Amino acid sequence: MALHLLLVLSSYMFLTQVVEGNLDDFDCVDIYKQPAFQHPLLKHHKIQEIFNLDEILDRKNEYETNYQSCPKGTVPILKQINGTKSVHLDTVEYPGQHFATVETVLDGSIYRGAQANISLHSLNLQENQYSKSQIWLENGPRNELNSIQVGWAVHPRLYGDTRTRFTMYWTADGYKNSGCYNIQCPGFVIVTQIPWIGKAFSRTSIYGSNESVSFTPQVFQDGISGNWGLKILNEVIGYWPKELFTHLNKGASLIRFGGNTFMSPDGISPPMGNGYFPVIDFQKSSYFLHVKVKNSNYQLVDIEDGKTRRYSDSYQCYRLTYWGYFKSNGVSFSFGGPGGDCGT
Numbered sequence: 001m002a003l004h005l006l007l008v009l010s011s012y013m014f015l016t017q018v019v020e021g022n023l024d025d026f027d028c029v030d031i032y033k034q035p036a037f038q039h040p041l042l043k044h045h046k047i048q049e050i051f052n053l054d055e056i057l058d059r060k061n062e063y064e065t066n067y068q069s070c071p072k073g074t075v076p077i078l079k080q081i082n083g084t085k086s087v088h089l090d091t092v093e094y095p096g097q098h099f100a101t102v103e104t105v106l107d108g109s110i111y112r113g114a115q116a117n118i119s120l121h122s123l124n125l126q127e128n129q130y131s132k133s134q135i136w137l138e139n140g141p142r143n144e145l146n147s148i149q150v151g152w153a154v155h156p157r158l159y160g161d162t163r164t165r166f167t168m169y170w171t172a173d174g175y176k177n178s179g180c181y182n183i184q185c186p187g188f189v190i191v192t193q194i195p196w197i198g199k200a201f202s203r204t205s206i207y208g209s210n211e212s213v214s215f216t217p218q219v220f221q222d223g224i225s226g227n228w229g230l231k232i233l234n235e236v237i238g239y240w241p242k243e244l245f246t247h248l249n250k251g252a253s254l255i256r257f258g259g260n261t262f263m264s265p266d267g268i269s270p271p272m273g274n275g276y277f278p279v280i281d282f283q284k285s286s287y288f289l290h291v292k293v294k295n296s297n298y299q300l301v302d303i304e305d306g307k308t309r310r311y312s313d314s315y316q317c318y319r320l321t322y323w324g325y326f327k328s329n330g331v332s333f334s335f336g337g338p339g340g341d342c343g344t
Contacts, residue, residue: 026195027077028070034077039186041243047189051236052223052298068195075190078182078198095344098269100312100320100335101258102291102303103136109307110251111137113220113294119287120204120213121274123154125162129262129270130155131339132167133286136256137219137228140247145174148228148240148248150217152201154270163200166215168230172245187244188230192237207274208284216290221251223298251296255303257288258311258320259335263342269317273336278321282334285321290330302331317342 036042070076104111114135123131134151153167158181170187171179179185182197190197205212218231226242226249242249263269273286291303305324310333312320318337325331 023068023070023076023195025079025198025200026070027079028074029077031073031075031191034075034190035183035186036189036241037186039244042186042189042241045189045241045243047191048222048225048227048239049191051220051225051229051239053220053231069193070195072193075193076195076197077190078195080184096263096269098261098263098272098314098318098342099258100272100318100337101256101260102288102308102310102320102322102333103256103258104254104293104303104307105309106254107307108253110253110296111255111293112223112251112296112298113137113218113300114252114255114257115216115218115220115290115292115294115300116257117214117216117289118151119274119282119285120152120164120201120215121286122164122204123162123271123275125154125156125270126264126268127156128264129268130157131270131272132260133258133273133288134167134260135217135219136254137248137252138256139250139253140174143174143176144246145171146245146248147171147175147179148219150219150230152215159198161200164204165198165200166196168197170240170244178244188238188240190238192235194235194237196232196237205274205283205286207276210283212283214287214289220294221248221298255293257291257333259286259318261318261339263344267341267344269314269339269342271337271339272318275336275338277319277337278334285334286336287332287334289332291332292330305331314342316340 132153134149136149138147140146149169169181203213220229228240229236230238259272261269261272278285292300293303294300310322317339320335322333
């Protein structure tokens with residue numbers, strides 16, 4: 001009963017995301033001249049304007065937004081900061097990676113999307129470290145892996161600062177030659193006028209306070225076009241055309257939710273989540289609430305306990321506590337930790 005009460009209380013306390021509103025870090029580019037169309041497979045791509053969504057979620061009252069947007073007919077492109085690098089070291093087998101995740105089991109199931117409410121946190125990192133809280137959607141063998149990743153990251157090497165930013169990544173060949181962070185390479189098609197991709201969150205959760213800040217991204221495969229859309233605030237902000245992928249065209253065979261870190265050259269791993277081990281009080285934990293997947297029929301449903309496994313590879317540094325289903329918070333889990341000397 002005590003556990004249930006704490007989870008119910010937390011559902012009323014978590015607020016939402018707040019996104020910074022100026023366009024100083026972005027250029028407004030003609031929608032038809034955005035980087036996506038430099039991809040050789042997208043030379044003659046027609047922008048998708050209507051998406052087949054099977055649910056209408058009116059979450060307007062849950063969000064506070066204070067943003068500027070680009071003029072009609074243009075889309076926001078994050079300016080590249082001098083000295084930053086487009087690097088990616090997200091594969092499980094890469095030395096220095098650590099994970100604390102909940103993921104679906106590989107039982108032949110096919111998924112058409114995923115969604116979760118992810119708490120937002122500020123972290124202090126060294127230049128060569130990163131810390132992420134995100135959703136992965138994947139299909140294909142390791143050397144041909146198709147992967148889409150969406151969430152938030154603190155990534156100094158990528159952004160040139162330690163701010164908590166909306167971040168995404170994709171690859172179509174196991175991280176070898178294709179894919180990149182955000183839109184640093186051609187592929188992802190932006191359709192929104194609002195600056196999202198690479199944007200810093202102006203507010204994050206404060207440890208132990210009565211206010212927890214979060215956001216709810218959804219990645220989904222459109223049932224008609226086969227393209228993979230990205231939805232935030234009841235708006236599709238862009239999509240990955242199906243032409244980019246070889247295996248995700250058939251849907252995702254694996255969905256993963258949780259945290260990922262990468263250590264600095266001195267062997268020290270950064271904090272994950274909010275930097276604390278998970279506890280029963282959500283105001284003192286980083287969390288995923290309302291963890292959902294889109295099934296093979298394109299229906300958004302709670303993830304099933306019997307079809308998931310919990311994974312944490314460094315108990316002394318990072319932990320995960322799976323709470324299961326409660327009416328107030330759906331399927332949820334807490335995760336995170338301080339990092340440190342976590343091994344490779």
